[in-house]
Amino acid sequence: MQVNNLLVPRRVDNDQFVGNNAGESRHLGIETEVSLLNRLSELRYEIWGNYTFMDHRFVDFRDEEQEAIFDGNAIPGIPRHHATTGLILSYPLGQKASSPMLGFQINGQFTSAMPLRDDNVLFSEAYQVWNGKFTWQQRLKEFGYGLSIGSQNIFDARYASMILIN
Numbered sequence: 029m030q031v032n033n034l035l036v037p038r039r040v041d042n043d044q045f046v047g048n049n050a051g052e053s054r055h056l057g058i059e060t061e062v063s064l065l066n067r068l069s070e071l072r073y074e075i076w077g078n079y080t081f082m083d084h085r086f087v088d089f090r091d092e093e094q095e096a097i098f099d100g101n102a103i104p105g106i107p108r109h110h111a112t113t114g115l116i117l118s119y120p121l122g123q124k125a126s127s128p129m130l131g132f133q134i135n136g137q138f139t140s141a142m143p144l145r146d147d148n149v150l151f152s153e154a155y156q157v158w159n160g161k162f163t164w165q166q167r168l169k170e171f172g173y174g175l176s177i178g179s180q181n182i183f184d185a186r187y188a189s190m191i192l193i194n
Contacts, residue, residue: 029055030087036103036146039192051088053103057081070120077113082106091146100119101148104193109140131163133178144193155187 031054035047061078084106089098102108114135121128136158144150161178 031055034086034089037193046093048093050086050098051090052086053089054083054085054087055103057085062147066151072118074116075114076116077111078107079111082108082110086146089146096147098146098148100163102143104143104148105191106147107140107142107154111138112136126169129163129165129167131165132161133163134158134160139187139189142191144191152188152191155185156183157185157187158182 030052032052034050034053036050037045038048039045042065057080059078059080061076061133063074063076065072067073086098086101086103089101090096091098112135114132116131118129118131121130136156137157138156139154141154143185144152157180159178159180160182161176163174163176165172166172
């Protein structure tokens with residue numbers, strides 16, 4: 029996608045931003061997704077993953093105030109690579125449709141480093157985060173209820189999912 033007159037925020041004071049016209053930018057990318065749903069005897073499993081490649085760049089960006097040219101630089105705050113993957117297991121505790129169901133889920137997310145400034149001098153660190161959950165579900169006709177216990181960021185990764193750019 030080509031964008032003309034892209035506005036980028038510039039922080040001028042605490043909680044005060046102005047919009048700068050970044051001229052023309054190019055936003056290239058691709059997304060892929062793979063999913064496999066299957067069963068081994070009574071055990072049902074789903075394995076899935078997706079990957080996004082993003083090459084978002086300034087084509088024609090001259091900052092008159094800073095007397096700087098940012099042509100060709102990556103747009104701040106956007107990782108070049110982002111991927112998620114997961115596994116979901118479920119097992120019925122009986123033969124009836126109303127039998128309770130036990131489940132386990134684990135998913136992970138990878139985000140590559142991203143530029144923090146228009147000049148692409150500073151970058152955030154890449155990070156991985158893993159989450160897991162055990163579930164118990166019961167179905168009663170049209171209604172259902174369940175309990176779950178889980179943990180986010182299982183390996184206690186230090187990361188910033190949102191960054192303040194420029």
